[in-house]
Amino acid sequence: MEKSFNRSMRIAQELQKNISMIIQFSLKDPRIMTMITVSQVQVSKDLSHAQVFLSFFDKNKKMNIKEILIILNNSTGYIRKLLCKKMRLRIMPIIVFCYDDTLLKGNKISLLLKKN
Template sequence: MPSRDFKRTDRVGAELRRELGLLVHAAVRDHALPSVSVSDVEITRDMDWATVWITALQAEQAPEALKALKELTGEFRRALARGMRLRRVPELRFKYDDSVDKGERIETLLRQDAPPAAAVDATEQDEPVDD
């Protein structure tokens, strides 16, 4: 019998990510929250807990958005229970995904250390050409 490519938790996590993405987007709009989006959802094997990773457009507003989303957790679970065919909707834990911020910081550091493109071009032109 062939092995399955995806576990059930992966499929449920993907569906939760889609549904929660829509719910969070509506909550941001309806409650005038800072702009956030759902980047990933990780579910425990027993499907009792789901960790919802969010990213913020402005990192300094992330704590405010996290606090508001945690207060709306009950509403999100009720909406998921109505919209998804799950026996039991997992408890939701919202956490901030700082990987985008770290990536931007690394990119900024690399740009600071890299020589300007004009300087690289000038040094290449100064080198003698051997024929």
């Protein structure tokens, strides 16, 4: 019988918590003018790669999503360095930031269902 709560899930949850704290408090990039939430982290089985899914809240829609992702993907070295100080892992995963558009898709489906 396989464990329902394996190590990769625990590490993914810990990474999600720590990355959101780093983006919120330690990343002081003046180009990012929007609120960023880490919605999910998927870690590979060998714990060497992590996909971090982000959603953005921007009232003014000034920042382009691609620009923010480029900025964050360029700062992964700094984020990994801060994660190494917070977490005790043998191998710190390589981080790739991705846009999470499930909220927009959910709203679109909800509007379609309300029309019918």
